[in-house]
Amino acid sequence: MGTWPPPCARSSVPQSAAAACASPSCRAGVCRRRGAAAAPFLQVQKAGSKGNVGLIRLQRPQALNALCEGLMAELQRVLDAFEADAQVGAIVITGSDKAFAAGADIKEMQGKSFQQCYGGAFLAGWDRVATVRKPTIAAVNGYALGGGCELAMMCDIIYAGETAQFGQPEILLGTIPGAGGTQRLTRAVGKSLAMEMVLTGERISAAEAKAAGLVSKVFPVDKLLDAAISCAEKIASNSxxxxxxxxxxxxxxxxxxxxxxxxxxxxxxxxxxxxxxxxxxxxxxxxxxxxxxxxx
CATH class of the missing domain: 1.10.12.10 (Lyase 2-enoyl-coa Hydratase, Chain  A, domain 2)
Incomplete structure (x- = not known):
């Protein structure tokens, strides 16, 4: 039932969704500033009355949980561990009240070339969320934009808090979604709304997302996580x-x-x-x- 260690101080991290920790070890997923113990980008625990729900909380608050390579590599490892854990029957992924994930880490991507992206299969490992055999629930409060929206859509069920906002704003950065945004969004909400969101970069609210079929249910912000865990417990009680x-x-x-x-x-x-x-x-x-x- 224990959680992973809390994050070490990252006092120099800019207040930006595009920011990444400047430390090379932090960017690799492990922060060792000032001799601190390894501190991850995630908080992980088993939740539910029977401890049969895997709970993953994204934890880059200064960057609004922007998805860097270190965080996604860590997420893959945690998903692998929950997949292999016979006690866990369902997995909940969440962020903070302010942001589920405000996008991919733009500073980390800014200098990449076509050759690096294509040759290194950039973002290929992000699909691990979609291939987990155990059911996954995204509990989304605040921003779920770009890569954050794509991460939520990789999950099997999306529960949203009333303040949640969903969007694929990559067009405003001179690029397009690269982790399934054009594909999963279109299947979820239909061609017209997906086109509007992708081509304008505009966001939709939690209520609009539910009406469009992107979200299963909407809850008050402070009730969201409990509702997601409750759903996961129901799933985990089955075979x-x-x-x-x-x-x-x-x-x-x-x-x-x-x-x-x-x-x-x-x-x-x-x-x-x-x-x-x-x-x-x-x-x-x-x-x-x-x-x-x-x-x-």
């Missing part, structure tokens, strides 16, 4: 094996034709009949009791 199958099937609806998606659903439906949890679930229903899943 983790069958939940992974259900997630795969829903994702197929966005990535395949209707016919192929239906074939995927049928195949996974049949597969549940090879599990102990399917037997237990149906038996519990017939016996009018709560199922005791064993994730097998």
């Amino acid at each position: 983790k094996l069958v939940v992974a199958m259900a997630k795969e099937s829903v994702n197929a609806a966005f990535e395949t034709t209707l016919a192929e998606g239906n074939r995927t659903e049928k195949r996974l439906f049949y597969a549940t009949f090879a599990t102990d949890d399917r037997k237990e679930g149906m038996t519990a229903f017939v016996e009018k009791r709560k199922a005791d899943f064993t994730d097998s």
